[in-house]
Amino acid sequence: MLPYVVKRLAWAVVVFVAVTFSTYILFFVIPTNRPGNSNVQGRDITASVTQATGIHGPVWKEYGTFLRRIVTGQSLGHSTTSREDVNTMLRRAAPITASVLLGGAVFWMLVSIPIGLLSALRPRSLLDRVAMLFVLIGISVHPIWLGLILVYVFGYKLGLTPVGGYCDFFYAGSSEVCGGPRQWAFHLVLPWITFGMLFAALYVRMIRASVVETLHHDYVTTARAKGASEWRVLRGHVLKNAFLPVITMLGMDLGVAFGGSVFVESVFGLPGIGRLAVRSLQRQDLPPIMGIIVMVTIAILVLNLIVDLLYAWLDPRVGHSPRGLDEEERAQLSAGRTEPSAAKPVRV
Helix, strand or coil, X not given: CHHHHHHHHHHHHHHHHHHHHHHHHHHHHCCCCCCCCCCECCECCCCCHHHHHCCCCCHHHHHHHXXXXXXXXXXXXECCCCCCEHHHHHHHHHHHHHHHHHHHHHHHHHHHHHHHHHHHHCCCCHHHHHHHHHHHHHHHCCHHHHHHHHHHHXXXXXXXXXXXXXXXXXXXXXXXXXXXXXXXXXXXXXXXHHHHHHHHHHHHHHHHHHHHHHHCCHHHHHHHHCCCCHHHHHHHHHHHHHCHHHHHXXXXXXHHCHHHHHHHHHHHCCCCHHHHHHHHHHHCCHHHHHHHHHHHHHHHHHHHHHHHHHHHHHCCCCCXXXXXXXXXXXXXXXXXXXXXXXXXXXXX
């Protein structure tokens, strides 16, 4: 298990260096001053990133300084429009986006897991057909349209939820400003639903297909033949193997989901990373964009590392060398198959 962890950490470091070097080339080496766009309302919107960050010198020294600031958490410069420190802007916006992403992920898993399981256990039933209709609607609906509909119905017409805004989770000050876990969750209910609907439909389909496939494997049939109850077979043999691809997709989707947060934050007026990225692009404010790229890269690397370790915990073969496996099992493991063979089932 330890060699596997070391290898995953090494790959994470390699990807981090590659992304930061590409970011450095994009913002520090490629010229950013373009004729014709140099002045809007009396201010320079194409100011040099070098001036905004204070990083000077040869190419290798500039990249070393840039990388050292990222690793040590030093300032990545200041905004060319508001003159605010980039790290301060990111620290203020990151918790909001993280709240939307993690809360939305919890919502779509709470919705997709029971619906996907019931659809797999009762294929071609009425519930299965209704779930497929839910999948088609969920894939077709745009988050902006869904968010506006939810705001109009539950916020404006019924008055059950706020129509927008954000409350700090840890705020415990004056009652004139909203804060605390209760108000935090109350203001994020509609954003969570809107964001979760982007992925809930896809995960219902994925979980259904994975569970149906796992139910037909030989080790499940053997467990039933030995007299194991249906719940024990489902809990001990089906779910653990069927959820391996779901966990992998969850780690990747949390990184990709940043694009969806842009729409959600715009609809509900949440001052998160997505909204900050849109405003920085509109103003051609390059230092915050650079900081957003670096921060999102680190977040994706950490999430995927956690998923890799969780995957190895669920499937012990992943964290061990394949030398002790026979030729057929090595071929299956190399091909990325997650189900155990019939001859040597994995004990779960």
